Amino acid sequence: MYKKILVPTDGSEFAKKAQKHALFLAEISGAEIIAISVTENNFVNGLPLDDEVYQLNQILKERSEENLKEFDKLNENDLKITHIVREGSPAKVILEVAKEENIDLIVIGSSGKSGFDRFIMGSVADKVVNSAKCAVLVIH
Known part of the structure; x- marks a missing residue:
C-alpha cells in the first residue's frame, strides 16, 4: 500500500513515537522511509552574515x-532510510519534500518541541495535515 513514507524528526518525544510507527509500517508494507530534519533558521534573517x-x-x-542518526538507532531491521536535511520553515519544507519525493504517507508527531519554540513556530503537524496531498498519520 505504501511505497514511500516521510518521517519528519526534530528529536522530540512525539517525533520518536512517530519514527517507531513509521518503521513498523515500512516493515509490513516494504516501503522506503525518507527521514527529514528541518533546520529552522528564519530568526537569523536580517542579521549580518558573520562568523x-x-x-x-x-x-x-x-x-x-x-536527530537523523538517532532515528537510525531505532531501525533494528535494517530498513532503507534516506536522510534529508533542509533549511527553512518546517511545515513548508515537509510539504515540498513530500511532493518532490512522491510520498504516499507522512508520519508525524502531534507536537514537536514545547514551550516557546512551539509558540513561535505554531503547530507544524496542523499545517501539514491541512495542506498535504497525501495521507498523514499523526502520532500522539
Missing part, C-alpha cells in the same frame, strides 16, 4: 543530522 551567525547555522545543521 557567529555561520557557526549558529552549523550547530543547527549538526543537531538536525544528530
Whole structure:
C-alpha cells in the first residue's frame, strides 16, 4: 500500500513515537522511509552574515543530522532510510519534500518541541495535515 513514507524528526518525544510507527509500517508494507530534519533558521534573517551567525547555522545543521542518526538507532531491521536535511520553515519544507519525493504517507508527531519554540513556530503537524496531498498519520 505504501511505497514511500516521510518521517519528519526534530528529536522530540512525539517525533520518536512517530519514527517507531513509521518503521513498523515500512516493515509490513516494504516501503522506503525518507527521514527529514528541518533546520529552522528564519530568526537569523536580517542579521549580518558573520562568523557567529555561520557557526549558529552549523550547530543547527549538526543537531538536525544528530536527530537523523538517532532515528537510525531505532531501525533494528535494517530498513532503507534516506536522510534529508533542509533549511527553512518546517511545515513548508515537509510539504515540498513530500511532493518532490512522491510520498504516499507522512508520519508525524502531534507536537514537536514545547514551550516557546512551539509558540513561535505554531503547530507544524496542523499545517501539514491541512495542506498535504497525501495521507498523514499523526502520532500522539
